[in-house]
Amino acid sequence: MKFSVISSTLPMALSVSIPRAIPTGSWLISIESRYPLYLFDIIQANNGGFWYNKAPSSNCPDEVEGLDCSKYPGTQTAFIEGSVNGTVSLDVAVPGGQQVYVAPDGALSYTTPHSAALPEGAITTGFHRYRSETFGAPIMLSFAGKSIVACPSPESKDVYQIYVGGTNGQNCSWVNVYAETSSSDAYEFTA
Template sequence: MKVAASLLTFPLVAYAAAVAPRGVPAGPWIAGVWKIAEGTDVFFWGNPINASGGKFWINKAPSAECPSDVEDLDCSKYPGTETIFSGGNGTVFLNVGVPGGQQVYIAENGALSYTTPHSGKIPDGAIVTGFSRTQSVAWGAPVNLYNSNKTWYICPIGEGEPREKVYQVYVGKTDKEGCYWTMVRTYKAEGEGAWEYV
């Protein structure tokens, strides 16, 4: 009887081990939204999240900048063609070269945002903690980004074909209309990031 019980228990233990979280890849990373179409033709498969104007967007280029008037600063090391992040265990930062860095936070209205260069000022009511990156070994699952069980949204800005519009990223809440919930997946960054995002 003990042998039969062990054989029945083994598949459950193996399954639990397969879906249990494991360590995530270290180092800087990029992020993209994944939304499966549900009764609509709107779907996204890893479209990159980019930093621009203090907020985060889909289908909008990052607003990376490298000033030419800083002595001994080699801007060729900071191409800024992607939005690259660091952290993800509690807090998240943009992976930038500017002294003081740039921290990611959730504004009071739910907008995923970041601090301006040379300033660590976080607005009243903003959330800076609760971020986590988790990976499951089951089915080759990717590394997902979360924030304290909050839902992530992308909200359309302007007109156009649904998959080509610009979308703003929100976490936990939004008062915008026409938004879609989404998952956020992260991937190891290849290459250099930006000096700063403006």
């Protein structure tokens, strides 16, 4: 009897103790909010910020000599871990890439193409992808232990900007942030 109890619990113990790796490569970010807003969708890069329910501002400049824009038809906002631990960049082809950062007002933001310039007080490190062992073990994204929120845009009641930490905005909703493996074929995003 003791042998059957041990043998029946051993597979369960082994499955719990074996950590599953976080996938490498690029990924999308989707948000989920249940109260007071009901949101669930992929966020998009648009004019320097990240948005729920707003089209991406992907771009491939036709005027660049030798650049074949047919290779970069993508509009999907994908991310990749930066070369420095705790950093994140957009998964784009533009030389120099586009760094993701938290602006002084808390807005999740990204740099303009061909520029590493950041506003004074911007924070670039603190991003962390991890596997949550609840609800099917999804890959989550966090930033330095701060909450991530979606705040309504003044331009439309259905558009929300993504912020890190508290904001002075009204009607913001705390969101879960999921990192889903994907790829991108976008050249750059305007900022």
